[in-house]
Amino acid sequence: xxxxxxxxxxxxxxxxxxxxxxxxxxxxxxxxxxxxxxxxxxxxxxxxxxxxxxxxxxxxxxxxxxxxxxxxxxxxxxxxxxxxxxxxxxxxxxxxxxxxxxxxxxxxxxxxxxxxxxxxxxxxxxxxxxxxxxxxxxxxxxxxxxxxxxxxxxxxxxxxxxxxxxxxxxxxxxxxxxxxxxxxxxxxxxxxxxxxxxxxxxxxxxxxxxxxxxxxxxxxxxxxxxxxxxxxxxxxxxxxxxxxxxxxxxxxxxxxxxxxxxxxxxxxxxxxxxxxxxxxxxxxxxxxxxxxxxxxxxxxxxxxxxxxxxxxxxxxxxxxxxxxxxxxxxxxxxxxxxxxxxxxxxxxxxxxxxxxxxxxxxxxxxxxxxxxxxxxxxxxxxxxxxxxxxxxxxxxxx
Amino acid sequence: xxxxxxxxxxxxxxxxxxxxxxxxxxxxxxxxxxxxxxxxxxxxxxxxxxxxxxxxxxxxxxxxxxxxxxxxxxxxxxxxxxxxxxxxxxxxxxxxxxxxxxxxxxxxxxxxxxxxxxxxxxxxxxxxxxxxxxxxxxxxxxxxxxxxxxxxxxxxxxxxxxxxxxxxxxxxxxxxxxxxxxxxxxxxxxxxxxxxxxxxxx
Numbered sequence: 001x002x003x004x005x006x007x008x009x010x011x012x013x014x015x016x017x018x019x020x021x022x023x024x025x026x027x028x029x030x031x032x033x034x035x036x037x038x039x040x041x042x043x044x045x046x047x048x049x050x051x052x053x054x055x056x057x058x059x060x061x062x063x064x065x066x067x068x069x070x071x072x073x074x075x076x077x078x079x080x081x082x083x084x085x086x087x088x089x090x091x092x093x094x095x096x097x098x099x100x101x102x103x104x105x106x107x108x109x110x111x112x113x114x115x116x117x118x119x120x121x122x123x124x125x126x127x128x129x130x131x132x133x134x135x136x137x138x139x140x141x142x143x144x145x146x147x148x149x150x151x152x153x154x155x156x157x158x159x160x161x162x163x164x165x166x167x168x169x170x171x172x173x174x175x176x177x178x179x180x181x182x183x184x185x186x187x188x189x190x191x192x193x194x195x196x197x198x199x200x201x202x203x204x205x206x207x208x209x210x211x212x213x214x215x216x217x218x219x220x221x222x223x224x225x226x227x228x229x230x231x232x233x234x235x236x237x238x239x240x241x242x243x244x245x246x247x248x249x250x251x252x253x254x255x256x257x258x259x260x261x262x263x264x265x266x267x268x269x270x271x272x273x274x275x276x277x278x279x280x281x282x283x284x285x286x287x288x289x290x291x292x293x294x295x296x297x298x299x300x301x302x303x304x305x306x307x308x309x310x311x312x313x314x315x316x317x318x319x320x321x322x323x324x325x326x327x328x329x330x331x332x333x334x335x336x337x338x339x340x341x342x343x344x345x346x347x348x349x350x351x352x353x354x355x356x357x358x359x360x361x362x363x364x365x366x367x368x369x370x371x372x373x374x375x376x377x378x379x380x381x382x383x384x385x386x387x388x389x390x391x392x393x394x395x396x397x398x
Numbered sequence: 399x400x401x402x403x404x405x406x407x408x409x410x411x412x413x414x415x416x417x418x419x420x421x422x423x424x425x426x427x428x429x430x431x432x433x434x435x436x437x438x439x440x441x442x443x444x445x446x447x448x449x450x451x452x453x454x455x456x457x458x459x460x461x462x463x464x465x466x467x468x469x470x471x472x473x474x475x476x477x478x479x480x481x482x483x484x485x486x487x488x489x490x491x492x493x494x495x496x497x498x499x500x501x502x503x504x505x506x507x508x509x510x511x512x513x514x515x516x517x518x519x520x521x522x523x524x525x526x527x528x529x530x531x532x533x534x535x536x537x538x539x540x541x542x543x544x545x546x547x548x549x550x551x552x553x554x555x556x557x558x559x560x561x562x563x564x565x566x567x568x569x570x571x572x573x574x575x576x577x578x579x580x581x582x583x584x585x586x587x588x589x590x591x592x593x594x595x596x597x598x599x600x
Contacts (some may be wrong), residue, residue, distance in 0.1 A: 081434075104450045105454050105457060106522040108451070108454050112558045116559045116560070230564075236563050238562070241541075241557040242556055243556065244462075245459075245462035245464060245465050248545070248546045262563065
């Protein structure tokens, strides 16, 4: 614990000031006893990365997945591991390298809240029982320590897990044992199945355990007598509690804290859900926005070409939708012609047609799907196409 | 506690060995180390100390005992608590805290109150007291409570797995009662021990 002496120590004046203010129910930053600081959730460019700002505390969460062999006693469940990094830029007391006690405690509290309460469905992460499962890894980086790291890190982990998309994989091969992981460009990656969101709420005790505040700041944490972190979800289930010693409190105070925590948890759950929803909506919109809007009249030209190339009633019926979709997906006459040229293989065409037919009625929301579906025959053909044409398509897609 | 065997050793108050660790010169420094012997669990353990679970439990035990030791009576000194698990059958945390309390009392270190700890769980809609390893790994809830017996204050509270709030209240109440029963037993044992020491002194 060489870092202990670097930890900021409050002066006697500060300690007295904060404590006497708390005796009269006032907090130094103007909040009431049971108020959280301002919460801001932002997402990164990739799926599964989040940055949470709770007052002055900033934590970044990042989720990755990997195919591994499962544990021997749990052959059909995926795994979830939480790694914390207490970077020295967050607090001069943090040592680079080996995690200190508080880092390990934070990791274990969040781990207990997520894993033991079965927030993330592990069985859906199984690909081949006993051989391949998805192993989720959540990395939490503390960027700035403004107090109450556990709550902020928990929200970051939940936000990252909610927006994470894992690649789709299919089991195939001769013996049914071969696993092919699909590129996210080929097949849409899948979200995780999250049953509930366990929210951590930290309480700090002062005095003889009779003054309680929620979400302590850095200074309050340095002065507090004890703390308790309650992880509660929206249904009122207590997922985990951590009160690592410190000031003793009456059990009635603990039950009261749990009730307050469930109210706060509902509030924060709604905030997380709103942020995640707006992010996913924005991302879906971005997918469609990339493809420029098209004018329906242009269909005639590709229509003619399509009818020439295609054969069979099925194709003619769906030709209009296909070309319209192609219009959207390409929007570039050069590539469109190219795309038409690619409709040589009938097998691919009927495949894409049936796909498009099923999704054609879904309207604007389904456009991205259609574009995706149309893109899949593109990429399949790309495997057959000469190199220079393939390169052009790839640059187009990005 | 049942099949769980734990041994605790307390050294101190003695001079602070690592001046860098001494944060508050008006209070004693409490250090704690929790170790599990390699032979304590079913399969031989690879890393007896330094792994995350042991570090967390060391931190928890240290802070629990700190709440009870009158550290301001022994400034600039250090109290070391070493706890070793010889045989683990569930509830090792609680056994360690009880052992540490006994060791501290035997060492004559001034404390506010006796800290006792007990675990409780919830399986098949029944609250159970003092889970063993099989009951613990059954997947139900596991609540570990540490109380200051006479003052009726909860110092340590740890819970994992999901529990609705009212069920949790029941389980916590049961664990607190268990702690109080242990506290009575510990008090009796300490009295017997002190009487023996008195006899030996003559």
